[in-house]
Amino acid sequence: MALDGPRTRPSEPPAADGPPFEGDQVLSCGRLLSRAWEQARDAVPAADPHALSCPHCREAAEGLAAVSAAARALRAETAPGLLALAARVMDIVRAEVRRGRLLPLSGPGRKPRIAESAAAKVLRRAADTVPGAWAATCRLVPVGAGTGVRVTMTLAAALDQPLPERVRQVRRTVLHSAGQDLGMAVTAVDIAVVDVLEPEPEPEPEPFRRPGLPDGRGT
Amino acid sequence: MFERTVPTPPEPGLPGRDLPDGLLAARAAEGDEDSFAVLVQRHGRPLLALARCMLGDPQDAEEAVQDAFVSAWRRLPEYRHGAEFRTWMHRITVNRCLTMRRHRPPPLPLDAVAERAAKDAWSQPARSAEQDAATAALSRALDGLDAGQRICWILREVQGLSYKEISHVTRSSEQTVRGRLFRARRSLQEAMSPWR
Numbered sequence: 001m002a003l004d005g006p007r008t009r010p011s012e013p014p015a016a017d018g019p020p021f022e023g024d025q026v027l028s029c030g031r032l033l034s035r036a037w038e039q040a041r042d043a044v045p046a047a048d049p050h051a052l053s054c055p056h057c058r059e060a061a062e063g064l065a066a067v068s069a070a071a072r073a074l075r076a077e078t079a080p081g082l083l084a085l086a087a088r089v090m091d092i093v094r095a096e097v098r099r100g101r102l103l104p105l106s107g108p109g110r111k112p113r114i115a116e117s118a119a120a121k122v123l124r125r126a127a128d129t130v131p132g133a134w135a136a137t138c139r140l141v142p143v144g145a146g147t148g149v150r151v152t153m154t155l156a157a158a159l160d161q162p163l164p165e166r167v168r169q170v171r172r173t174v175l176h177s178a179g180q181d182l183g184m185a186v187t188a189v190d191i192a193v194v195d196v197l198e199p200e201p202e203p204e205p206e207p208f209r210r211p212g213l214p215d216g217r218g219t
Numbered sequence: 220m221f222e223r224t225v226p227t228p229p230e231p232g233l234p235g236r237d238l239p240d241g242l243l244a245a246r247a248a249e250g251d252e253d254s255f256a257v258l259v260q261r262h263g264r265p266l267l268a269l270a271r272c273m274l275g276d277p278q279d280a281e282e283a284v285q286d287a288f289v290s291a292w293r294r295l296p297e298y299r300h301g302a303e304f305r306t307w308m309h310r311i312t313v314n315r316c317l318t319m320r321r322h323r324p325p326p327l328p329l330d331a332v333a334e335r336a337a338k339d340a341w342s343q344p345a346r347s348a349e350q351d352a353a354t355a356a357l358s359r360a361l362d363g364l365d366a367g368q369r370i371c372w373i374l375r376e377v378q379g380l381s382y383k384e385i386s387h388v389t390r391s392s393e394q395t396v397r398g399r400l401f402r403a404r405r406s407l408q409e410a411m412s413p414w415r
Contacts, residue, residue, distance in 0.1 A: 021398040023405050034401040041404075042375065042382070066414040067407045070357035071376040073350055079267045081281045086259045089288040090252065096292065098250035117250035124246065134238060136245040156242055195241065 029056040036060040041068070103140050104147040106185040111147075116140050119182055123151060126177030130169045132158035136194060148187040151178070156195035167191050236260075240304040248295040255295075259288055262305060265378055266312045272373045273316040275358060283319055287312040302387050309380070309388045313370055320366075353414045360410030364403055371396050372403035 024034045031050070039051040040061030051057045100116030116139070124135035136154040143150050151174060157166050171189045178186040235243055235254050240261070246254035266287065270280035291298075291311055298307065361369055370389055374380045382393045389396065 021401045023402060034397070037401065037404055038397065063408055063415075064404060066353065066411040067357065067404065068376075069350075070353045070411060070414070073354045074272060074357065075268065075377050077268065077271065079264055079271075081277065082263050082267060085267070085281050085285055086256070086263050089259050089285055089292075090256050092285075092289050093252050093255055093292045097252060098296070100250060120249055121251060121253075124251075134242055136242050137249055139249070154245070156239075197239065 027056040027060055029054050031057060033060055037064060040064065100140075101142075103142055103149050103184070105183045106147040112183075114182060114184070119178075119184065122181055123153070123174050123177055126173050126181070127153060127155065127170045130166065130173055132160060133166055133170050134197060135170075143187050147185045149178075149184055151186055151189045152192075153189065154192050154194040156197045157193050158198060159196055163193055167193065244295065244298060244304045247292070248298060255292055258304065258308075262308055263288075266308060269309065269312055269373060269378055270316050272358075272361060272377050273313070273369065274319060275362060279319060279323070280316075283315045284312060287315045290315070303384075306380075306384050306387045309374065309378070309384075310390075313374075313388060317366065353411070356411060356414065357407065360407050363410070364406055365399075367391075368399045368403035368406070371399040372407065375400055 020032060021034050024032050027033060027036060029050075031054070036051065036057040037060065039048050039057065041064065043051075051061075098117060100120070102113040103116055103119060105112045105114055119140055120138040123140075124138050127133055127135035127138075134156045136156060137152075138154075139152045141150050141152070142148070153170070153174065155167070155170060157163060171191060174189050175186055178184040235246070235257050238254075238257070240258065243254040243258050247258060263284065266284045267280055270283040270287075271277060274280050274283060287308065291308060294311075298304075302310075361372070364372070367389070371385055374385045374388060375382075380388065382396050385396045386393045
């Protein structure tokens with residue numbers, strides 16, 4: 001299907017409207033119907049003075065009212081199965097957990113070991129306790145034949161204080177946690193800042209939590 | 220009989236619940252299930268809405284979204300952050316829905332679709348019978364659209380994605396997206412004309 005005849009009112013440069021789509025038509029104001037709909041449904045309001053004042057564009061937009069109302073109803077539909085769905089997904093995920101390699105701990109006795117994913121979780125959590133720092137990836141690699149482990153971590157950080165100091169703080173905290181919480185002999189912590197985030201707002205006062213449990217702070 | 224449904228509350232105490240998607244996806248890629256749980260919670264509802272629109276049937280939709288999340292968990296180690304997690308997840312879900320549509324038995328007769336849509340409506344206590352009928356008509360009209368047009372329309376009007384995001388999800392140009400969206404609107408407008 002072609003346009004409804006040639007443009008009779010080329011008051012706008014044709015390029016502004018882009019190539020017409022099959023079934024498109026020119027409104028009495030010279031605009032394409034497709035453009036009027038895009039303005040009405042997809043553009044920032046008030047971005048286009050013409051669309052605001054033009055009765056033809058408004059009429060075209062109103063033609064979509066019934067579709068839009070039904071779409072709103074679709075958007076508002078509740079999803080009763082969502083919680084159960086999330087639980088099923090996480091059951092499967094936990095059954096397929098990726099533990100990574102086993103890493104040596106430096107404790108006494110017959111060389112205890114810990115899975116990389118478990119150690120990474122603890123070290124990420126330690127990094128997250130530094131205000132304005134959030135751990136992203138955390139890889140651990142054994143060094144040499146002994147019990148040494150090298151940590152490579154990427155961070156997102158806020159810029160409200162110089163990055164070098166923040167990175168030093170994270171390194172100190174990670175080293176401390178590795179020794180204290182895991183009993184792991186970390187030889188080096190390599191840190192790369194890969195993203196910048198806004199500093200978090202002041203946290204709400206929270207009830208006291210026992211140390212060692214997930215603190216629920218979320219960061 | 221009438222189950223009361225409430226919006227999913229964010230699970231308190233789940234670590235990382237305020238973190239951006241990219242960070243959570245990076246952690247989940249290394250096997251951190253807690254971070255993945257936050258992503259499931261955050262994106263489950265819109266993806267379920269997407270699958271419901273594409274498949275019509277709530278059970279099929281749940282299955283599609285479950286499969287999509289499990290597939291995402293398995294593929295996260297290879298996920299290279301070329302696209303936002305949300306866009307990536309939409310693509311996986313859309314593809315899953317398309318596969319399910321291809322493999323399922325022939326579509327129900329139209330009355331059955333309308334009846335099913337009306338029956339589903341028990342969970343929308345505030346909606347009038349007329350609204351239910353309009354929504355059922357829209358679902359029917361959507362079902363009759365060409366797949367590409369249907370996907371573009373759902374991603375735009377139900378999911379609120381930008382043209383750019385839709386073009387990433389559907390791997391097509393923004394111009395193609397605009398064309399499909401226009402034709403979808405055109406057909407839906409015609410189908411919905413009795414409700415004007």
